[in-house]
Amino acid sequence: MSIGAKLMALATLAATAPAPLPGWTIEAESPDTRVTIDHGTIDIDSPKGVTLWSNRAVAAPVTIAFEAMAVAAGGANDQVSDLNAFWMASEADGGSVLARRRSGAFAAYDDLKTYYVGIGGNRNTTTRFRRYVGEPGNRPLLPEHDRSAAADMLRPNVWTRIRLIADGRTIAVERDGRRLFTLTDDHPYTRGHWGLRTTWSHLRIRRLSVTRR
Numbered sequence: 204m205s206i207g208a209k210l211m212a213l214a215t216l217a218a219t220a221p222a223p224l225p226g227w228t229i230e231a232e233s234p235d236t237r238v239t240i241d242h243g244t245i246d247i248d249s250p251k252g253v254t255l256w257s258n259r260a261v262a263a264p265v266t267i268a269f270e271a272m273a274v275a276a277g278g279a280n281d282q283v284s285d286l287n288a289f290w291m292a293s294e295a296d297g298g299s300v301l302a303r304r305r306s307g308a309f310a311a312y313d314d315l316k317t318y319y320v321g322i323g324g325n326r327n328t329t330t331r332f333r334r335y336v337g338e339p340g341n342r343p344l345l346p347e348h349d350r351s352a353a354a355d356m357l358r359p360n361v362w363t364r365i366r367l368i369a370d371g372r373t374i375a376v377e378r379d380g381r382r383l384f385t386l387t388d389d390h391p392y393t394r395g396h397w398g399l400r401t402t403w404s405h406l407r408i409r410r411l412s413v414t415r416r
Contacts, residue, residue, distance in 0.1 A: 221253075228256040232307040244409040247401055248280050252307045254289070256300060256398040257413075263291065263393040264370040264416035273323065274405040275359035283359045284327045287400035290367045291392035292317035295337030300396045309402065313339045316392055320367070320376045320384065323357035330355040332376060332384035348384055355383070362409075367397065370416050 221229055221236045224245070229238055232251035239246045247253060261267065267290055273283040292300050292315050305311040312319075316337040322330045332348040335341075357363070366377040374386040399408060 224255070226258055228258055228301055228304075230254045230256070230305045230307040230311075236307075244407055245399075245411075247399070247404075247406045247408070248274075248278065249401060249405075250280055250403055252309050252400070252402040254305070254307055254312070254398050254400045256396050258301065258396075259413070260299070260394060260396050261291070261369075261413055263391065265368075266370075266414045266416055267367040267397050267412075268365065268414070269399075269411045270362045270364050270409050272362050272407045273327075273357040273359055274407060276405075278405055280403060280405045282326065282404045283323065283357050284404045285324050285401040286322040286357055286363075286365075286404075286406060287320065287324065287402075288365070288367060288398065289315070289317045289319050289400065290397035291369050291395040292397065293392070293395040300398075310340075313342060317395065318367070318369070318374055318386075318392065322355070322363075322365075322378070322383075327356050330383070332386070334374070334386060334388065348386075368416070369393070 221231050221238050224238055224240060231253040236249040236253050271286050275281045275283050294300060295314055295316055314337055315335050317335045319333045319335060324331060330350040331344060333342050333344055336343060364379050368375040372387050372391055374388050375382060376384040
């Protein structure tokens with residue numbers, strides 16, 4: 204890449220980066236994305252894709268827990284969609300996801316090795332779990348990890364409790380005390396970063412905790 208191209212890429216990233224949030228690395232597609240925190244609640248209001256990476260890596264066995272709400276209050280991005288998360292994420296070669304800033308577009312994360320859950324994706328019509336294998340364009344999806352029942356979608360303006368679990372070969376997602384997905388992974392991802400994600404939506408996140416199991 205030429206020096207001019209590098210400078211242009213850096214300028215583009217600067218133009219599309221929302222204000223810093225202590226403890227997080229934010230990757231946003233749109234400069235209109237707004238991420239703020241008030242009394243411990245993170246507010247994510249974005250017209251396009253955005254990922255918030257925790258700057259602290261985690262190692263299994265671990266549970267990452269938080270409460271989330273899809274906001275529906277008449278705002279332009281209040282779409283009630285895409286409560287998403289990555290955990291145990293690393294580059295395909297094992298390096299840190301924070302070493303290279305991504306655009307915030309969903310496809311930019313295909314080349315990670317990570318677990319992923321998307322609750323109320325595709326305009327609140329799908330809820331899915333995936334184990335990414337570090338290959339661009341490849342997002343493996345097992346039939347049992349692809350749900351479309353109304354009970355598995357988001358409800359507007361209602362807090363839901365999420366737990367992301369990595370415990371040896373057991374990888375799981377729990378929602379409001381109920382096991383949503385379980386994967387027995389013979390080659391589990393045991394360390395990496397975790398992140399919150401959405402696209403064209405307005406979420407609030409609170410009561411975050413990371414606990415060694």
